[in-house]
Amino acid sequence: MTRISTAQQSQMRITDMMASQKQVADAQRQVTTGHVAEFYKDIHMDVTSLAGAKSLMARLDQHEANNGLILNRLSSYDQAMAGIESSGSDMKGAVMSAINTASTQGLYSTIEGAFDNVLNFLNSQNTEGYLFAGTNRDVAPVNISSIDDLLLAAEPPTDIFQNNDLKSAVRIDENRTLEVGVLAEDLGLEIMTAFQRMAMWQNGIVPTTAPVPTGPSGNFATPLTTEDQDFLIGEIANIEQLIDNISSFRGDNGLNQKTIEDAQEVLSLQINQAKGLISSIEDVDSAEAITNLNQKNFALEASYNVLSQINRLSLLNFI
Numbered sequence: 001m002t003r004i005s006t007a008q009q010s011q012m013r014i015t016d017m018m019a020s021q022k023q024v025a026d027a028q029r030q031v032t033t034g035h036v037a038e039f040y041k042d043i044h045m046d047v048t049s050l051a052g053a054k055s056l057m058a059r060l061d062q063h064e065a066n067n068g069l070i071l072n073r074l075s076s077y078d079q080a081m082a083g084i085e086s087s088g089s090d091m092k093g094a095v096m097s098a099i100n101t102a103s104t105q106g107l108y109s110t111i112e113g114a115f116d117n118v119l120n121f122l123n124s125q126n127t128e129g130y131l132f133a134g135t136n137r138d139v140a141p142v143n144i145s146s147i148d149d150l151l152l153a154a155e156p157p158t159d160i161f162q163n164n165d166l167k168s169a170v171r172i173d174e175n176r177t178l179e180v181g182v183l184a185e186d187l188g189l190e191i192m193t194a195f196q197r198m199a200m201w202q203n204g205i206v207p208t209t210a211p212v213p214t215g216p217s218g219n220f221a222t223p224l225t226t227e228d229q230d231f232l233i234g235e236i237a238n239i240e241q242l243i244d245n246i247s248s249f250r251g252d253n254g255l256n257q258k259t260i261e262d263a264q265e266v267l268s269l270q271i272n273q274a275k276g277l278i279s280s281i282e283d284v285d286s287a288e289a290i291t292n293l294n295q296k297n298f299a300l301e302a303s304y305n306v307l308s309q310i311n312r313l314s315l316l317n318f319i
Helices: 007-033 040-101 107-122 147-152 184-202 226-282 286-312
Strands: 169-171 177-179
Touching: 040 107, 040 169, 040 184, 040 226, 107 147, 107 184, 147 184, 177 226, 184 226
Parallel strands: none
Antiparallel strands: 169 177
């Protein structure tokens, strides 16, 4: 005679049903959150890799954000340098015109206008402070307000600059640091010296900076005196040289821009790779998760049906 017992089977089916319920809950959470697990303990085998990838991505994100700010600053540098270079060209054009026409009409007013432009560019600011002040970003790097102030300055006028000597350096990625700072004194001393020489000659003073003219000053009278003309001819080479030097600063700044732009492209790739690694550990495939949820629901329904059938069994079914 076969022995009939439903109590043990019922207990086993209840255990299976509870396990299925937990699996459905886990699958439902994966579909809802998109994550493989709720706690690190559930993916303990991958925690080290996940933590390392997240730490790396945080650093890469910070480099990318910093580089974006630096690119904005370098763009401001370029605009200011272009303005200074243009002002130097204006001064050169006015000097050559005076020599060619033997007339100083408009010469000094052009020089004054060029000075004002250069002063504004050297003291230009962005959201971080004065661009060319070194790390002393709260203080204007050039402490004069008019071309006449150059008459009271040293020759050359090094004392008009109050930037410090610390040039900005940034870490553009995990391995490289780039010096990007430009100082007002480095960029502007030559052109301010040229303005000083013009202002002194205009006021009857013979400059002592090289090349020292023979003098005496004719105060840019019209028509030009021989001394005036010799002085202006001697200034052309200086002005051309300072324009070339400013162009060199612009070139170096352009190289920095290109270097950071290239670094940004590499950082973007590295960030995407880090995100991919993190996603492969943390995230579930949506289609796979939904399919898995449906399978777990089906299994749970099956366990309900089996348990229901067992609960309805009695000896009467076998009599």
